[in-house]
Amino acid sequence: MSVRKSTGDPQNLGSSSPGKKHSKENTITINCVTFPHPDTMPEQQLLKPTEWSYCDYFWADKKDPQGNGTVAGFELLLQKQLKGKQMQKEMSEFIRERIKIEEDYAKNLAKLSQNSLAAQEEGSLGEAWAQVKKSLADEAEVHLKFSSKLHSEVEKPLMNFRENFKKDMKKCDHHIADLRKQLASRYVAVEKARKALTERQRDLEMKTQQLEIKLSNKTEEDIKKARRKSTQAGDDLMRCVDLYNQAQSKWFEEMVTTTLELERLEVERVEMIRQHLCQYTQLRHETDMFNQSTVEPVDQLLRKVDPAKDRELWVREHKTGNIRPVDMEI
Numbered sequence: 001m002s003v004r005k006s007t008g009d010p011q012n013l014g015s016s017s018p019g020k021k022h023s024k025e026n027t028i029t030i031n032c033v034t035f036p037h038p039d040t041m042p043e044q045q046l047l048k049p050t051e052w053s054y055c056d057y058f059w060a061d062k063k064d065p066q067g068n069g070t071v072a073g074f075e076l077l078l079q080k081q082l083k084g085k086q087m088q089k090e091m092s093e094f095i096r097e098r099i100k101i102e103e104d105y106a107k108n109l110a111k112l113s114q115n116s117l118a119a120q121e122e123g124s125l126g127e128a129w130a131q132v133k134k135s136l137a138d139e140a141e142v143h144l145k146f147s148s149k150l151h152s153e154v155e156k157p158l159m160n161f162r163e164n165f166k167k168d169m170k171k172c173d174h175h176i177a178d179l180r181k182q183l184a185s186r187y188v189a190v191e192k193a194r195k196a197l198t199e200r201q202r203d204l205e206m207k208t209q210q211l212e213i214k215l216s217n218k219t220e221e222d223i224k225k226a227r228r229k230s231t232q233a234g235d236d237l238m239r240c241v242d243l244y245n246q247a248q249s250k251w252f253e254e255m256v257t258t259t260l261e262l263e264r265l266e267v268e269r270v271e272m273i274r275q276h277l278c279q280y281t282q283l284r285h286e287t288d289m290f291n292q293s294t295v296e297p298v299d300q301l302l303r304k305v306d307p308a309k310d311r312e313l314w315v316r317e318h319k320t321g322n323i324r325p326v327d328m329e330i
Helices: 073-113 123-160 165-212 220-303 307-318
Strands: 003-005 027-030 033-036
Touching (some): 073 220, 123 307, 165 220
Antiparallel strands (some): 003 027, 027 033
């Protein structure tokens, strides 16, 4: 990370745009970006106080934990966006697994409802038992509908939300990166012009001293020539600083606009997921309600089970005779 005090006319990032100029004692340049010097500048007012907005907290670069370099603050925001997209995808995959469980469960319920076990039970208990088996088929249908709605109302929207998001983020990344590269190029030009000015000033000073002590035969015309070159070098530096400031101002403005857009997109993503998870819980509540309705007929028939009545009906159908045996006579 390159850090140096600015000796040109740097800009203030604390205003709505970095247009206000400060003296070299008030600024410091880090990785080609000029910031207020912490020792001399008053505290800046946040662009969006109390909101913890992206546009206020990602101007500096951060040390890369994976290496010796740095990661731009904007890059961290992009990583956050892409991670959010991945989380959204994984949530969709989770719901897909939930759907599969529902489908398998419904299939097994339907299969079990066709089982012939205890099919020969008779009477009111037999009717209740038959309704128990039918309720499994009804419940299987409920779970199939639940899985279908999960697919159309939760899984699919989660999967398809912002299909081209990665491509859009890549374009956004390139745009800001290009502006940052241009800023770095302007900074290199400033430093080159600053070095040239220093050399011209040193040359002028040396020739002037030599003339004064008559250690050289340089004429006054040579001094004027050196002075013109020094003045030209100063003008070049001012021009380079102006171009640098323009590049930084453009980068600043695009950073504010783009980070606010990323902030909006993140709020939109979270709200979208929240809404669809609420839809999931709503469908779940409805499924519970429908499942309850499948067992209500079972409950009704169970309340009507009458062992005495069942015995009467069975005896009437299967009786072999009601004349009882008596003692044998001699």
